[in-house]
Amino acid sequence: MTKCRQEVEHVAREFQRYLANTLDIQAELDLHSFRDYSVSLDMESINIRVTLWYSPKRKTSKITFIQSQDPAKEEKIRMAWYGFHHGDHLENGDVHAFVDGSYIDGKVGYGLVILRKGVVLEEMKGVVDSPDYRQHHQVGGELVAAVKFFQWCLKNKISRCTIHYDYEGIQKWGTGAWKANKELTQKYGEYVQKLPLDITWDKVKSHSGNLWNERADRLAKEAIKGE
RNA sequence: UCUAUUGAGGAC
DNA sequence: GTCCTCAATAGA
Numbered sequence: 001m002t003k004c005r006q007e008v009e010h011v012a013r014e015f016q017r018y019l020a021n022t023l024d025i026q027a028e029l030d031l032h033s034f035r036d037y038s039v040s041l042d043m044e045s046i047n048i049r050v051t052l053w054y055s056p057k058r059k060t061s062k063i064t065f066i067q068s069q070d071p072a073k074e075e076k077i078r079m080a081w082y083g084f085h086h087g088d089h090l091e092n093g094d095v096h097a098f099v100d101g102s103y104i105d106g107k108v109g110y111g112l113v114i115l116r117k118g119v120v121l122e123e124m125k126g127v128v129d130s131p132d133y134r135q136h137h138q139v140g141g142e143l144v145a146a147v148k149f150f151q152w153c154l155k156n157k158i159s160r161c162t163i164h165y166d167y168e169g170i171q172k173w174g175t176g177a178w179k180a181n182k183e184l185t186q187k188y189g190e191y192v193q194k195l196p197l198d199i200t201w202d203k204v205k206s207h208s209g210n211l212w213n214e215r216a217d218r219l220a221k222e223a224i225k226g227e
Numbered sequence: 228u229c230u231a232u233u234g235a236g237g238a239c
Numbered sequence: 240g241t242c243c244t245c246a247a248t249a250g251a
Binding site for chain 3: 035038055057103137167172178179185
Protein backbone atom coordinates (compact mmCIF):
# COMPACT_ATOMS: atom_id res chain seq x y z
CA MET A 1 0.00 0.00 0.00
CA THR A 2 1.41 3.36 -0.95
CA LYS A 3 1.93 6.10 1.56
CA CYS A 4 -0.34 8.34 -0.45
CA ARG A 5 -3.17 5.85 -0.32
CA GLN A 6 -2.77 5.60 3.44
CA GLU A 7 -3.12 9.34 3.72
CA VAL A 8 -6.17 9.41 1.47
CA GLU A 9 -7.75 6.72 3.56
CA HIS A 10 -6.90 8.51 6.79
CA VAL A 11 -8.63 11.71 5.70
CA ALA A 12 -11.60 9.75 4.42
CA ARG A 13 -12.06 7.88 7.69
CA GLU A 14 -11.76 11.08 9.72
CA PHE A 15 -14.45 12.69 7.59
CA GLN A 16 -16.58 9.58 7.89
CA ARG A 17 -16.38 9.85 11.67
CA TYR A 18 -17.12 13.57 11.57
CA LEU A 19 -20.27 12.98 9.50
CA ALA A 20 -21.49 10.35 11.93
CA ASN A 21 -20.82 12.58 14.94
CA THR A 22 -22.22 15.85 13.68
CA LEU A 23 -24.95 14.93 11.21
CA ASP A 24 -25.59 11.32 12.13
CA ILE A 25 -24.96 10.33 8.54
CA GLN A 26 -23.38 6.98 7.81
CA ALA A 27 -20.87 7.10 4.98
CA GLU A 28 -19.25 4.01 3.52
CA LEU A 29 -15.80 4.02 1.97
CA ASP A 30 -15.94 2.47 -1.46
CA LEU A 31 -12.81 0.35 -1.28
CA HIS A 32 -12.88 -0.37 -5.00
CA SER A 33 -12.80 3.31 -5.84
CA PHE A 34 -9.29 3.94 -4.56
CA ARG A 35 -7.22 5.68 -7.20
CA ASP A 36 -3.89 7.44 -6.89
CA TYR A 37 -5.16 10.39 -4.93
CA SER A 38 -8.85 9.74 -4.42
CA VAL A 39 -11.51 7.59 -2.87
CA SER A 40 -15.30 7.75 -2.93
CA LEU A 41 -17.73 7.74 -0.05
CA ASP A 42 -21.32 6.56 -0.30
CA MET A 43 -24.05 8.01 1.88
CA GLU A 44 -26.90 5.68 1.09
CA SER A 45 -29.31 7.19 3.57
CA ILE A 46 -29.36 10.48 1.67
CA ASN A 47 -28.38 9.09 -1.72
CA ILE A 48 -25.19 11.06 -2.13
CA ARG A 49 -21.81 9.92 -3.33
CA VAL A 50 -18.74 12.09 -3.01
CA THR A 51 -15.16 11.69 -4.13
CA LEU A 52 -12.43 12.84 -1.81
CA TRP A 53 -9.24 14.07 -3.47
CA TYR A 54 -6.04 14.29 -1.53
CA SER A 55 -3.04 16.23 -2.67
CA PRO A 56 0.09 14.68 -1.11
CA LYS A 57 2.35 17.53 -2.13
CA ARG A 58 0.15 20.35 -0.90
CA LYS A 59 -1.21 18.30 2.00
CA THR A 60 -4.69 19.46 1.19
CA SER A 61 -7.89 17.65 0.30
CA LYS A 62 -11.22 18.46 -1.28
CA ILE A 63 -14.43 16.76 -2.22
CA THR A 64 -16.50 16.62 -5.39
CA PHE A 65 -20.04 15.29 -5.83
CA ILE A 66 -21.10 12.59 -8.21
CA GLN A 67 -24.60 11.92 -9.50
CA SER A 68 -26.44 13.96 -6.92
CA GLN A 69 -29.83 15.40 -7.77
CA ASP A 70 -30.35 17.05 -4.44
CA PRO A 71 -28.66 20.46 -4.12
CA ALA A 72 -29.93 20.97 -0.56
CA LYS A 73 -28.40 17.77 0.76
CA GLU A 74 -25.30 18.43 -1.26
CA GLU A 75 -24.97 21.82 0.41
CA LYS A 76 -25.34 20.17 3.80
CA ILE A 77 -22.44 17.85 3.09
CA ARG A 78 -20.42 20.71 1.65
CA MET A 79 -20.88 22.70 4.85
CA ALA A 80 -19.98 19.63 6.88
CA TRP A 81 -16.81 19.30 4.84
CA TYR A 82 -16.07 22.91 5.56
CA GLY A 83 -16.55 22.48 9.28
CA PHE A 84 -14.56 19.24 9.19
CA HIS A 85 -11.25 20.67 8.17
CA HIS A 86 -11.79 24.27 8.99
CA GLY A 87 -13.39 24.19 12.39
CA ASP A 88 -16.60 26.01 13.17
CA HIS A 89 -15.18 29.45 13.75
CA LEU A 90 -17.41 30.88 11.03
CA GLU A 91 -20.28 30.36 13.45
CA ASN A 92 -19.20 32.95 16.00
CA GLY A 93 -20.85 36.37 15.93
CA ASP A 94 -18.08 37.97 13.90
CA VAL A 95 -18.47 39.33 10.43
CA HIS A 96 -16.22 37.22 8.22
CA ALA A 97 -14.85 37.88 4.78
CA PHE A 98 -12.95 35.78 2.30
CA VAL A 99 -10.84 37.89 0.00
CA ASP A 100 -8.88 37.08 -3.13
CA GLY A 101 -7.22 38.70 -6.09
CA SER A 102 -6.21 37.48 -9.50
CA TYR A 103 -4.20 38.56 -12.48
CA ILE A 104 -5.08 37.45 -16.00
CA ASP A 105 -3.79 38.88 -19.23
CA GLY A 106 -2.63 42.14 -17.70
CA LYS A 107 -5.88 42.71 -15.81
CA VAL A 108 -6.19 42.75 -12.04
CA GLY A 109 -9.39 41.52 -10.40
CA TYR A 110 -10.58 41.35 -6.81
CA GLY A 111 -13.36 39.39 -5.18
CA LEU A 112 -14.73 39.01 -1.68
CA VAL A 113 -17.64 37.43 0.09
CA ILE A 114 -18.84 38.76 3.44
CA LEU A 115 -20.67 36.47 5.87
CA ARG A 116 -22.09 36.30 9.34
CA LYS A 117 -23.10 33.02 10.98
CA GLY A 118 -22.37 31.25 7.73
CA VAL A 119 -24.86 33.41 5.82
CA VAL A 120 -23.68 35.58 2.92
CA LEU A 121 -24.32 39.26 3.57
CA GLU A 122 -22.66 40.62 0.47
CA GLU A 123 -20.42 39.74 -2.41
CA MET A 124 -18.20 42.19 -4.20
CA LYS A 125 -16.01 41.98 -7.27
CA GLY A 126 -14.33 44.30 -9.72
CA VAL A 127 -11.32 45.09 -11.82
CA VAL A 128 -8.62 47.49 -10.77
CA ASP A 129 -7.67 49.89 -13.54
CA SER A 130 -5.14 52.06 -11.74
CA PRO A 131 -1.62 51.41 -13.10
CA ASP A 132 -0.35 51.89 -9.54
CA TYR A 133 -2.07 48.65 -8.65
CA ARG A 134 -1.71 46.83 -11.95
CA GLN A 135 2.07 46.85 -11.75
CA HIS A 136 1.78 44.64 -8.68
CA HIS A 137 -0.11 41.92 -10.58
CA GLN A 138 -2.30 39.72 -8.36
CA VAL A 139 -0.91 41.30 -5.19
CA GLY A 140 -2.73 44.52 -6.06
CA GLY A 141 -6.01 42.63 -6.32
CA GLU A 142 -5.47 40.88 -3.00
CA LEU A 143 -4.88 44.18 -1.22
CA VAL A 144 -7.88 45.87 -2.84
CA ALA A 145 -10.13 43.01 -1.76
CA ALA A 146 -8.99 43.36 1.85
CA VAL A 147 -9.42 47.13 1.83
CA LYS A 148 -12.92 46.78 0.35
CA PHE A 149 -13.82 44.57 3.30
CA PHE A 150 -12.41 46.94 5.90
CA GLN A 151 -14.27 49.84 4.28
CA TRP A 152 -17.46 47.78 4.41
CA CYS A 153 -16.91 47.21 8.14
CA LEU A 154 -16.50 50.93 8.80
CA LYS A 155 -19.56 51.78 6.74
CA ASN A 156 -21.59 49.25 8.70
CA LYS A 157 -20.22 50.32 12.09
CA ILE A 158 -18.60 46.95 12.74
CA SER A 159 -15.89 46.97 15.40
CA ARG A 160 -14.52 43.44 15.10
CA CYS A 161 -14.15 41.12 12.16
CA THR A 162 -12.34 38.09 10.81
CA ILE A 163 -10.59 38.15 7.47
CA HIS A 164 -9.73 34.93 5.65
CA TYR A 165 -6.99 35.41 3.09
CA ASP A 166 -4.66 33.16 1.16
CA TYR A 167 -1.87 35.59 0.37
CA GLU A 168 0.58 36.07 3.24
CA GLY A 169 1.05 39.78 2.64
CA ILE A 170 -2.55 40.60 3.59
CA GLN A 171 -1.66 40.00 7.22
CA LYS A 172 2.09 40.59 7.17
CA TRP A 173 1.81 44.12 5.84
CA GLY A 174 -1.42 44.70 7.70
CA THR A 175 0.24 44.07 11.06
CA GLY A 176 3.71 45.30 10.17
CA ALA A 177 5.28 41.84 10.38
CA TRP A 178 6.75 42.40 6.95
CA LYS A 179 8.75 45.43 6.03
CA ALA A 180 6.81 47.20 3.28
CA ASN A 181 9.20 48.09 0.50
CA LYS A 182 6.74 49.42 -2.04
CA GLU A 183 4.61 52.50 -1.93
CA LEU A 184 1.46 50.46 -2.29
CA THR A 185 2.26 48.05 0.52
CA GLN A 186 3.32 50.94 2.76
CA LYS A 187 0.02 52.69 2.16
CA TYR A 188 -1.86 49.48 2.89
CA GLY A 189 0.02 48.91 6.15
CA GLU A 190 -0.55 52.44 7.39
CA TYR A 191 -4.23 52.24 6.50
CA VAL A 192 -4.83 48.90 8.22
CA GLN A 193 -2.89 49.76 11.36
CA LYS A 194 -4.93 52.91 11.90
CA LEU A 195 -8.28 51.14 11.51
CA PRO A 196 -10.59 51.21 14.54
CA LEU A 197 -11.16 47.51 14.02
CA ASP A 198 -10.38 44.40 16.03
CA ILE A 199 -9.18 42.14 13.24
CA THR A 200 -8.78 38.37 13.46
CA TRP A 201 -6.51 37.04 10.73
CA ASP A 202 -7.04 33.60 9.22
CA LYS A 203 -4.72 32.22 6.58
CA VAL A 204 -6.33 29.66 4.28
CA LYS A 205 -4.73 27.63 1.55
CA SER A 206 -5.63 28.60 -1.95
CA HIS A 207 -7.47 26.02 -4.10
CA SER A 208 -7.77 23.59 -1.24
CA GLY A 209 -11.48 22.96 -1.42
CA ASN A 210 -12.37 25.82 0.89
CA LEU A 211 -15.86 26.79 -0.29
CA TRP A 212 -15.67 30.52 0.39
CA ASN A 213 -12.08 30.98 -0.64
CA GLU A 214 -12.99 29.48 -3.96
CA ARG A 215 -16.05 31.69 -4.21
CA ALA A 216 -13.86 34.77 -3.74
CA ASP A 217 -11.46 33.39 -6.33
CA ARG A 218 -14.26 32.93 -8.86
CA LEU A 219 -15.58 36.43 -8.21
CA ALA A 220 -12.16 37.94 -8.91
CA LYS A 221 -11.88 36.00 -12.14
CA GLU A 222 -15.44 36.76 -13.21
CA ALA A 223 -14.74 40.45 -12.84
CA ILE A 224 -11.83 40.18 -15.26
CA LYS A 225 -13.52 37.92 -17.77
CA GLY A 226 -16.73 39.90 -17.70
CA GLU A 227 -14.91 42.98 -18.95
C1' U B 228 17.61 29.59 -0.96
C1' C B 229 12.83 29.44 1.41
C1' U B 230 7.46 31.12 1.89
C1' A B 231 2.81 32.73 -0.05
C1' U B 232 0.13 33.98 -4.28
C1' U B 233 -1.10 34.70 -9.62
C1' G B 234 -0.80 32.92 -14.48
C1' A B 235 1.22 29.89 -18.91
C1' G B 236 2.62 25.27 -20.90
C1' G B 237 2.84 20.08 -20.66
C1' A B 238 1.92 14.82 -18.58
C1' C B 239 -1.86 11.24 -16.59
C1' DG C 240 -9.09 15.69 -10.06
C1' DT C 241 -3.41 14.45 -9.56
C1' DC C 242 1.75 15.38 -11.19
C1' DC C 243 5.82 18.36 -13.60
C1' DT C 244 8.03 22.62 -15.79
C1' DC C 245 8.20 27.89 -17.00
C1' DA C 246 7.12 33.05 -16.01
C1' DA C 247 5.53 36.85 -12.70
C1' DT C 248 4.14 39.55 -7.84
C1' DA C 249 5.33 40.31 -2.64
C1' DG C 250 8.39 39.08 1.16
C1' DA C 251 11.80 36.26 4.84
